[in-house]
Amino acid sequence: xxxxxxxxPKLSAQATRQKRGAILADGSSxxxxxxxxxxxxxxxxxxxxxxxxxLAMPRGExxxxxxxxxxxxxxxxxMLAGFETATHGDIRLGGESINNIPPHKRGIGMVxxxxxxxxxxxxxxxxxxxxxxxxxxKSEREKKVKRALDMVQMGAFGGRxxxxxxxxxxxxxxxxxxxxFEAELVLIDEPLGALDKQLREHMQFEIxxxxxxxxxxxxxxxxxxxxxxxxxxxxxxxxxxxxxQLAPPDLLYEAPENSFVAQFIGENNTLxxxxxxxxxxxxxxxxxNGDLIDAKPVNVTKAGERTRVSIRPxxxxxxxxxxxxxxHLLKATVKEFIYMGDIFRTRISVAGNDDFIIKTRNAPDxxxxxxxxxxxxxxxxxxxxxxxx
Amino acid sequence: xxxxxxxxxxxLAADGTPLKRSLARSLRMQKTRALLLIAPLLVFVLIxxxxxxxxxxxxxxxxxxxxxxxxxxxxxxxxxxxKGEDLPDEAVFEALFNxxxxxxxxxxxxxxxxRLNYEQVGISSLFRQSGRKIKDxxxxxxxxxxxxxxxxxxxxxxxxxxxxxxWVASAKDWKKADGAQPRFQARADVAAALPQTLAAYxxxxxxxxxxxxxxxxxxxxxxxxxxxxxxxxNASADVSALTGPxxxxxxxxxxAAPGFETVSYRxxxxxIHDGWAKLDNWRxxxxxxxxxxxxxxxxxxxxxxxxxGAEARPENQQIYIRLFGRTLYMSLVITFACIALxxxxxxxxxxxxxxxxxxxxxxxxxxxxxxxxVRTSAWKVMLQQQGVINDVLVxxxxxxxxxxxxxxxxxxxxxxxxTHILLPFMILPMYSVMQTIPPTYLRAxxxxxxxxxxxxxxxxxxxxxxxxxxxxxxxxxxxIGYYITPAIVGGTTGVFISDRIAYHISSSLNWxxxxxxGAILLVVVLILYWAYDRIVxxxxxxxxx
Numbered sequence: 004x005x006x007x008x009x010x011x012p013k014l015s016a017q018a019t020r021q022k023r024g025a026i027l028a029d030g031s032s033x034x035x036x037x038x039x040x041x042x043x044x045x046x047x048x049x050x051x052x053x054x055x056x057x058l059a060m061p062r063g064e065x066x067x068x069x070x071x072x073x074x075x076x077x078x079x080x081x082m083l084a085g086f087e088t089a090t091h092g093d094i095r096l097g098g099e100s101i102n103n104i105p106p107h108k109r110g111i112g113m114v115x116x117x118x119x120x121x122x123x124x125x126x127x128x129x130x131x132x133x134x135x136x137x138x139x140x141k142s143e144r145e146k147k148v149k150r151a152l153d154m155v156q157m158g159a160f161g162g163r164x165x166x167x168x169x170x171x172x173x174x175x176x177x178x179x180x181x182x183x184f185e186a187e188l189v190l191i192d193e194p195l196g197a198l199d200k201q202l203r204e205h206m207q208f209e210i211x212x213x214x215x216x217x218x219x220x221x222x223x224x225x226x227x228x229x230x231x232x233x234x235x236x237x238x239x240x241x242x243x244x245x246x247x248q249l250a251p252p253d254l255l256y257e258a259p260e261n262s263f264v265a266q267f268i269g270e271n272n273t274l275x276x277x278x279x280x281x282x283x284x285x286x287x288x289x290x291x292n293g294d295l296i297d298a299k300p301v302n303v304t305k306a307g308e309r310t311r312v313s314i315r316p317x318x319x320x321x322x323x324x325x326x327x328x329x330x331h332l333l334k335a336t337v338k339e340f341i342y343m344g345d346i347f348r349t350r351i352s353v354a355g356n357d358d359f360i361i362k363t364r365n366a367p368d369x370x371x372x373x374x375x376x377x378x379x380x381x382x383x384x385x386x387x388x389x390x391x392x
Numbered sequence: 393x394x395x396x397x398x399x400x401x402x403x404l405a406a407d408g409t410p411l412k413r414s415l416a417r418s419l420r421m422q423k424t425r426a427l428l429l430i431a432p433l434l435v436f437v438l439i440x441x442x443x444x445x446x447x448x449x450x451x452x453x454x455x456x457x458x459x460x461x462x463x464x465x466x467x468x469x470x471x472x473x474x475k476g477e478d479l480p481d482e483a484v485f486e487a488l489f490n491x492x493x494x495x496x497x498x499x500x501x502x503x504x505x506x507r508l509n510y511e512q513v514g515i516s517s518l519f520r521q522s523g524r525k526i527k528d529x530x531x532x533x534x535x536x537x538x539x540x541x542x543x544x545x546x547x548x549x550x551x552x553x554x555x556x557x558x559w560v561a562s563a564k565d566w567k568k569a570d571g572a573q574p575r576f577q578a579r580a581d582v583a584a585a586l587p588q589t590l591a592a593y594x595x596x597x598x599x600x601x602x603x604x605x606x607x608x609x610x611x612x613x614x615x616x617x618x619x620x621x622x623x624x625x626n627a628s629a630d631v632s633a634l635t636g637p638x639x640x641x642x643x644x645x646x647x648a649a650p651g652f653e654t655v656s657y658r659x660x661x662x663x664i665h666d667g668w669a670k671l672d673n674w675r676x677x678x679x680x681x682x683x684x685x686x687x688x689x690x691x692x693x694x695x696x697x698x699x700x701g702a703e704a705r706p707e708n709q710q711i712y713i714r715l716f717g718r719t720l721y722m723s724l725v726i727t728f729a730c731i732a733l734x735x736x737x738x739x740x741x742x743x744x745x746x747x748x749x750x751x752x753x754x755x756x757x758x759x760x761x762x763x764x765x766v767r768t769s770a771w772k773v774m775l776q777q778q779g780v781i782n783d784v785l786v787x788x789x790x791x792x793x794x795x796x797x798x799x800x801x802x803x804x805x806x807x808x809x810x811t812h813i814l815l816p817f818m819i820l821p822m823y824s825v826m827q828t829i830p831p832t833y834l835r836a837x838x839x840x841x842x843x844x845x846x847x848x849x850x851x852x853x854x855x856x857x858x859x860x861x862x863x864x865x866x867x868x869x870x871x872i873g874y875y876i877t878p879a880i881v882g883g884t885t886g887v888f889i890s891d892r893i894a895y896h897i898s899s900s901l902n903w904x905x906x907x908x909x910g911a912i913l914l915v916v917v918l919i920l921y922w923a924y925d926r927i928v929x930x931x932x933x934x935x936x937x
Contacts, residue, residue: 086835106838107847119836123854132850133840184841 035059035095036220037083037188042092044078052078054244056092060222062187065214067223069231070241071267079241080190080224085109096188107136112181112189112219116196118173120165126152126176127161133184151183152176154213171202178210182217189214191223195230207234228268232256240264257315261302262390265313272316272359275392278308285384287331288312290354295331297384302391309392316348316362318386321378322370332379335359337372347371353380452907455685458677461504462491466681474675475699485657485668489529490595493616496523497599510902511687511696512676518667529660530615533622536652543641547612553638554582554593563609573601576608579636585629592620625649675699688908712892712909719888720916722807723871727818729811730867731860734818738859741819742826756819764813768877771809775800775881801883809881814870818863825859861928869917889913 037060044053053075060066068076081087082094085106093100101109120129127148134144152158155175165173174194181189191210195203211234214221225231231238232252239249240263248255248264259265262273276290278300286300288310298312320326321335335353349361349372361380363369372378405414459466464487472480495501505519537544544550552560559577566573576597583590596617600608625631625646634642661668668674679697680687687697694710695702704710737756741749759767774780777796785791799805829852837847875890882888889909896906924930 084835084839086838106835107841107843109839110841111839113836113839115832115836117830117832119830119832121833121836121851121855132837132842136840136842136846136850180840190839 034061036062036064036097037222038093038095038098039079039083040093040095042079042082042089042094044075044082044087045090051090051244053082053089056244056246058239058246058249060220062220063218065211065221065223065234065236067225067231067235067238068241069225069228069238069267072226074241075244076224076239076241077192080192080222083222084111084113084190110184110186110188112184112186114174114177114181114189114191114194116192116194118165118177118194120173120176120180122165124164125161126157126163126165126168129165129176130161130180130183133180137184147183151179154182155179155209170198171206174198174206175209178213182213182219186219188220188222191221193225195225195227203230210234232268240267242267258301259313259388259390262311262313262392265388265390270316270360270362272314272319272356274312274314274354274356274359276310276312278303278306278310278389280306286389288389290333292354294333294354296333296387297331297382298387298389299385301388303389310389311392312387312389314382314387316360318382319359319361319380320382321361321372321380323379323381326381326383330381330384332381335378335380337374337376337378339374340372351378351380448903448907449911450907451903452688452905452911453684453686454904455507455680455687456683457500457504457507458680459683461495461500462488462677462681464488465491465677469674469678469681472674472678474671474678477671479658479669479671480674482656482658485661488661489526489619489657490616492522492526493530493614494595494599496526497614498603506901508676508680510691510905511680512672514667515673515676518665518673521665522661522668525664527615528664529655529657530619532615532655532660533618533652534615537618537621537645540645540648541641543638544618544645545612547608547610549638549641550593550613550617551609553636553642554578554586554590557636560609563607566607566609568605568607573605573608575601581634585631585634586621586624588620588624588627589617592617621645622649622652622654626652688904689912691905692908692912712889715887715889715892716912716916718803719872719890719913722803722810722886722888723868725807726810726814726871727864727868729807730815730818731864733811734815734822734863735856735860737815738819738822738826741823742829743831756816759813760816764876765880767813768809768880771805771812771881772800775805775808800881801886803882803886805881805883806878806886806888809877810871810874813877814867817866817870821862821866822856822859825856825862829855857928861924865921865924868920872917873913 037058039056039058042053042056043051045051056075056079068079070076078087082089083096085101085104089102094102096109096111120126121132124132130148130151131144134147139147148161149158152161155178157172157175157179160168160172160176165176168176177194178191181191194210195206198206207230210221210223223231223234232255235252237249237251238255240247240255242263247267248260250258250260255264256269259268265271266273274288274290274296276288276296279287279289279295281287281300281303284299286298286303288296288298290296296312298310303310323332326332333353335351337349337351338357339350341348341350345365347363347365347369349363350357351359351361351372353359361372403411405411407414465484468484468487469480472484492501495504501519501523502516505516508519509516534544551563555563556577556579559574562574563576576594578590578594593613596611596613597608600606600611626649629646631639631642631646658668685697686702690696690702691705692712693716694705694713696705697703737752741752741756743749744752772779776782777798777800779800781799782791782796786793786796791797799808833851833855834847837851838844842850872888873890874888875894878886878888879891879894882891890913893906893909893913896902896909921930
């Protein structure tokens with residue numbers, strides 16, 4: 004059974020994905036489905052929790068708001084749901100401002116952090132609730148509840164109480180309840196935190212699959228970067244009340260735009276120094292101990308500026324043969340070798356940084372570095388990003 | 393995996409004893425310790441709570457006073473037909489004479505009169521007056537014996553006539569300081585010749601020696617003994633062979649006895665008090681002769697035992713059913729008032745920021761820290777016709793000077809004051825339940841499309857029902873037995889059944905009726921509790937957490 008067609012006249016997921024590309028280019032577009040424009044939020048009149056938020060989402064996108072706690076991501080979600088009002092700015096849904104629309108008229112499905120399944124109702128009654136308040140006929144309600152339960156593979160659990168379900172099952176029901184009234188936009192607030200690792204990974208896949216099948220637009224809030232990277236079309240990294248970077252997962256990982264994103268997403272080595280010179284898309288950085296390295300200038304503009312360079316552990320090379328002959332090399336001492344099965348993780352001391360990590364794949368010809376060994380390391384200039392200090 | 397698992401017998405512990413016994417032994421220690429820890433409380437509760445309640449419940453059916461005080465009469469009355477128009481026959485009156493003689497000596501006849509007066513008004517004075525004059529009946533015989541010979545006037549002569557020589561010897565000089573008095577021993581030949589006299593004297597001797605603890609030897613016998621002697625002699629007792637002290641006097645009396653003047657007991661009693669000629673009094677005695685009676689309970693529901701079993705009391709004596717009804721009705725009104733007033737307060741407590749909620753909580757608890765009497769008296773000041781509320785209303789011009797509202801000494805006063813006093817008992821359980829309901833439920837309901845009202849009514853309210861239930865049970869049960877507040881502000885139309893219970897316990901001293909009223913109240917509460925359990929489920933009651 005084709006679920007997307009049964010749950011309502013939705014755009015097919017594939018079509019939406021293709022359309023997305025056009026909107027991504029300029030960041031805001033006329034056919035944006037969800038739009039934040041210059042939104043600010045303050046609770047106490049002194050501090051801004053959300054500072055100048057601008058965001059446009061096309062229909063059918065799976066967007067994750069990622070950030071440390073207190074970064075403003077949940078506040079954004081609550082403003083979108085209507086439980087908090089924006090202090091300034093405009094939030095639009097389908098082109099219309101929803102600032103003054105109460106939450107129950109927004110028609111946005113929401114999955115809460117603790118699921119918020121009504122404990123005094125059965126699973127079926129929970130699912131039926133949004134349909135009842137929409138004054139739907141009983142037979143139709145039952146049909147939709149059954150369909151939604153089948154969708155999350157919980158068809159046999161309609162008569163149970165939420166308390167009789169496991170965490171994963173409650174999660175599915177909460178999702179089904181947010182979807183049963185055919186909301187086009189679903190907000191999901193850190194839903195998997197309470198689940199164990201295996202179940203979490205399974206549910207990530209499950210949520211993603213259902214969202215793709217239905218073609219719904221999803222705003223997903225999490226502080227788990229793995230979750231964000233594996234599930235999302237785009238990730239908005241929040242910090243200090245601002246979006247630090249809004250990009251697809253691969254760009255976010257490989258091309259962080261500032262030090263915060265570089266640090267926050269994945270594992271990262273940093274070295275600090277001053278720009279020596281910039282030549283097109285490479286530059287020379289003089290580290291604090293006087294060594295010179297190659298880097299790619301990202302948000303540095305002129306020589307003499309302080310910078311923090313960022314390089315992923317798996318892009319560091321200690322085999323000179325694989326580097327270009329004119330690359331700058333740094334002397335390093337191996338501090339620790341950690342065997343992790345599929346990879347080796349080697350901690351080295353370089354340019355005054357004792358926590359510099361190298362990751363190498365566990366291959367038959369791979370060298371295992373012994374602690375105390377003196378090596379020389381280098382990298383391709385484009386893998387090393389010179390970011391703000 | 394040794395024999396324990398392979399054999400078919402009971403599973404054995406490591407030392408070979410059966411595992412069950414081994415387990416029981418290891419648990420016994422813990423159980424004993426637990427029991428010892430709660431023992432002081434258990435004993436305290438048992439002595440100060442369970443035992444008095446059991447005693448009071450027992451009193452509501454206990455009725456041994458009639459058969460204890462009038463044992464012969466109650467037996468003799470069994471043959472009497474209470475529906476007929478005839479008074480009981482002479483034998484009953486004779487039994488009454490015997491019983492009253494003893495009861496008067498024991499001074500039990502007045503309490504019996506009080507007891508029977510609950511059922512038949514006027515019976516109290518009947519017994520009091522009969523007790524005073526009971527001697528008159530016996531004196532008819534006594535005087536004639538004494539006129540015949542002064543011998544019969546003295547107790548010593550009686551003792552020597554009827555007692556064995558050895559007993560007389562030892563009893564003669566007995567004084568209280570000597571310790572136990574030698575028990576009366578009858579002469580065998582006298583006992584054979586004068587059986588009724590000996591029986592009567594034995595009763596007298598038992599009472600004097602055991603209950604009164606006076607020297608029997610010197611005591612003058614009751615009129616009953618003279619009557620019995622006369623009866624023995626009249627029945628042509630053979631006294632000719634008797635020897636010993638007083639034998640001659642006795643022989644002379646035997647000759648004179650047939651010529652003695654006698655009276656009918658019935659006429660004598662009726663002469664003392666015409667109450668004995670009233671059938672109703674006799675019916676009351678016969679009806680309440682049983683050791684256990686439903687009379688108190690019937691009385692508590694405005695009924696009485698009539699000749700044909702239970703029947704309604706005359707309308708002008710009906711009071712308790714109406715009081716029970718009023719108690720239940722007003723308790724319900726108070727409970728609902730508490731729900732209506734307490735719910736928003738509990739909601740505020742659970743949802744306001746911590747600081748404000750704490751302040752509010754203190755305001756809620758403040759009445760708890762004030763004396764109940766002070767709070768009730770404060771309402772008296774507030775509600776009376778020259779009180780604060782009326783003054784303000786008159787000052788505002790909302791009420792005319794001569795139209796001041798009557799808000800006290802009636803049901804209004806009781807409801808207002810008790811709602812105020814019991815409100816915290818409603819708020820606290822509701823609050824503790826509401827506190828556990830996360831606000832996300834309301835948010836979830838709204839995000840699903842529910843209006844504020846629907847979200848509240850369909851999602852929030854059902855989850856607060858356990859709190860409402862707990863509060864309601866608490867308030868209702870407290871209200872139904874409340875005494876002080878209704879007594880102070882209730883006037884005559886605002887008092888509860890508790891007022892009557894207190895009256896019977898402390899003023900009218902009809903403890904049986906008080907106990908029956910209390911027992912009914914207890915049963916009503918238990919029934920309501922049971923009904924609540926069936927409808928809502930007692931598991932759903934939460935006082936917290």
